[in-house]
Structure formats: structure tokens, C-alpha cells
Amino acid sequence: GENVEQHPSTLSVQEGDSAVIKCTYSDSASNYFPWYKQELGKRPQLIIDIRSNVGEKKDQRIAVTLNKTAKHFSLHITETQPEDSAVYFCAAHFLISGSARQLTFGSGTQLTVLP
Amino acid sequence: DGGITQSPKYLFRKEGQNVTLSCEQNLNHDAMYWYRQDPGQGLRLIYYSQIVNDFQKGDIAEGYSVSREKKESFPLTVTSAQKNPTAFYLCASSIDGPVYSNQPQHFGDGTRLSIL
Numbered sequence: 001g002e003n004v005e006q007h008p009s010t011l012s013v014q015e016g017d018s019a020v021i022k023c024t025y026s027d028s029a030s031n032y033f034p035w036y037k038q039e040l041g042k043r044p045q046l047i048i049d050i051r052s053n054v055g056e057k058k059d060q061r062i063a064v065t066l067n068k069t070a071k072h073f074s075l076h077i078t079e080t081q082p083e084d085s086a087v088y089f090c091a092a093h094f095l096i097s098g099s100a101r102q103l104t105f106g107s108g109t110q111l112t113v114l115p
Numbered sequence: 116d117g118g119i120t121q122s123p124k125y126l127f128r129k130e131g132q133n134v135t136l137s138c139e140q141n142l143n144h145d146a147m148y149w150y151r152q153d154p155g156q157g158l159r160l161i162y163y164s165q166i167v168n169d170f171q172k173g174d175i176a177e178g179y180s181v182s183r184e185k186k187e188s189f190p191l192t193v194t195s196a197q198k199n200p201t202a203f204y205l206c207a208s209s210i211d212g213p214v215y216s217n218q219p220q221h222f223g224d225g226t227r228l229s230i231l
Contacts, residue, residue: 006157032217043205043222044158051217089157093217102173103148103220105157 002027002094006106013080014114021109023090024072032093033073034103035064039086047088048075080113087111118142121206121223127231128193128200136191136226138206145211147189148220151175152203161204164189165211193228201229 003026013019025033031052036044050057050064050073057064061080066073073092077084087108093101119140128134138147146165150158160173164183178197183189189208193200204227207220 004157034219041225043224046219046221049219101217102160102163105159107157108155 002092002102002104004090004092004104004106006090006109008109009107010110010112012112012114015080015082017080019075019077019080019084019111019113021075021088021090021111022072023074023092023106024070025092025094025104026071027092027094028068028071029095030071030092032101033064033066034091035075036089036091036105037086038089038108044089077111080111082113082115085111085113119206119208119221119223121204121226123226124224126226126228128228129231131195133192133194134228136193136204136206136228138189138191138223140187140189140208140223142208142210142221143186144208144221145186146209146218146220147183148207148209149173149179149181149189149191150205150207152205152225158205161191203227 006023034049037047038044048062048064050066061078063076087110089108090106091103122137148163149161152158159175161179162181164170180192203225205225206223209218209220211218
């Protein structure tokens, strides 16, 4: 089936440093890639998304880049703060049949920002 | 996303029992989804519905059933056929279903189901 691989599974950075999380996907027809942040025991919250007609999108300290040729996309967090500590999930829309698409998630990255 | 309400927050299932998880949204979204999350893993799609009275199986539908009689409601029943039901269940909704366009999904607070 369709697959999204996410790396690393855990990431520790010092406060103020940058963090990068990478995902690869298998379906070259995928055209929507959201990122979610999930704090312990809480709901995933959409933090940024990108569509295949752009290569990069930025929102304050968060940016996402997309390389359609290589089929990978990355989340970049700059000037990390302790409140950035959480599990981050990438996802990709996959074609199921006809024009129906399904969102498939990566396995998550536990980010810890050390004060 | 205060517009999606899941209940109960915690649920316990006895052997051979069916249990139903509630999901209600007041966002006027057409599409609704159910995901299962196991510790240390990502979200896996159980069922989704793009419009009222229509729903489709996701990747792990066996042992689960759903209904979509109203736009705002998409309850999930975990049947006795689901032998390993212990997990965190998340409901989500989006403006349009997967067919139409790439719209973000917004999640409820989840229900944690355990076996007694």
C-alpha cells in the first residue's frame, strides 16, 4: 500500500537551535502534505501544510519544503523553544481509486527542546 | 478545534461487548473520519464519510462499524470482533471529502478505549 516514512523518530535539540524532520512518500500523484503537532494525550493540531504547486511555505518559525522529484518533504523549526516539544506527524494524500484520496500519516517524531 | 466533540474521554470494554464512540461537529463540514492511534505510532484510518448516508472503509476497518445519518454526527462502534481494541481513537472532519480538494483535517480530543 501507500507509505509515508518519517525520520528521525526522536530528536533532541538545545533551545534556540533549529530542528528538521524529514518525510518521504511513495505515490508520485500525491499533492497535499500537512504537518501536525501532538502534545501528550491531546489532539493533533495542524501547524502547516503545503500543496504540490509550491516548493516552500513559511509561517513565522516554521517552514515546510517539498521536493516532488525526490518525493520528500521536510519540516523546519527555527529558534526552538521548550513549548515546541511534542510529537510531530507528517502526512500525504494518496490516490485510492478514481479521484478519491486518503490521508496517510508518518509514524511521528518526538521532538524535545532542552532548556 | 472546539467544533469537534468526542465522548466519552475514557471508555472501558468488557469481553464480548460492543461499544460506541461519539463524534459530533458543528463546523458544517461534509467529510468526517475515524483514526486509531497506538502508542509510538502514527494514525491509521478506520472509516471515512464524505456525505450523509455514505461511508467508506479505511485501512483497518475490520471489527469496526460506523453510520452517518446526520451531517454533524459520525459514531464509531467497536465490535466484539475487534480483538485488540485498546487504543486512542481520534475523530476528524474537513470541509470537503478526499474527492474534491485537499483540505486540512481538524481533530477532536480523542477517546481512550481500554479492555477490562
